[in-house]
Amino acid sequence: MAKCCICGRRIGGFGEDKYKISEEYIACYQCAPYFRKMKDAENSEQILKNENELNMKLGVNDVSQDVRDAIENEIQKIKDSKQDMYRKEQFQLQKKDEIRKKRKEFMVTTGYNFEGYKIVKYINLVHGEIVLGTGFYSELSASISDLLGVSSKTFEGKISQAKGVAQEQMILNAMTMDANAIIGIDFDITTFSNNMIGVSANGTAVVIEKIEK
Ligand SMILES: [Zn+2]
Structure with a gap:
């Protein structure tokens, strides 16, 4: 039976929510939401928050370097798919900076x-x-x-x-x-x-x- 690569929980039940991190590693229904929330994130803050929480969980469960690498890889993929969001944020930040600078002058x-x-x-x-x-x-x-x-x-x-x-x-x-x-x-x-x-x-x-x- 498959095991969650993060918390070690058995993944058994039919239809149980899980998340495929890589070919070898799966996250259980308790660990899957971190990845889903990152995928659905509307801003980089939400991604960071879930990344931090996930990292904390990894620390507590003392997972292997292989698993860490696979997770990091998956998170990078998610971030890459969010390029538009990051670009938009960057643009808004620049604009805010510009407005602040103009206001000063x-x-x-x-x-x-x-x-x-x-x-x-x-x-x-x-x-x-x-x-x-x-x-x-x-x-x-x-x-x-x-x-x-x-x-x-x-x-x-x-x-x-x-x-x-x-x-x-x-x-x-x-x-x-x-x-x-x-x-x-x-x-x-x-x-x-x-x-x-x-x-x-x-x-x-x-x-x-x-x-x-
Ligand atoms: Zn788990």
Whole structure:
């Protein structure tokens, strides 16, 4: 009767789930899922997780080098079949890096120019917004009733946080238009009847260049 090459369990039952690792080695229904999950993985993290868990199991069961080699070989095959997934991840990572780098270099001002730079292109108006939900005002009134006024900082803190988020949203929008700066930034705060408050940021997306001296 065949035995699981990983845990040594007998593989007998008809229709029992198993996984053929190589011509010689089979994994039982308890060990097979590691390979299946790797095959079905939607990202490299899932593959790594199952690989680590499998390695732990191999360590516990003290399997031979032959078995280890066969397993490694099979995992490599699975990874090779996932080339598209890895490529996609790589692409997204690069894109994230690119966005982060652009964001670092991105400049904003409430004014209409940057010292040492010239505006070479006006692109468009840009906008970003965030809505603060219910509960905002109950917190606010609580803070107003506080004579010391200490809690009103919560209000201010929330508004300035919201401004920051709205501004980031606006910058992201501007970056998709290939802008590298925004001028004339200003913020609007709108209150809605249903206890909500909206904070929006507006500006003009532009392309600036350093003035060579
Ligand atoms: Zn097993």
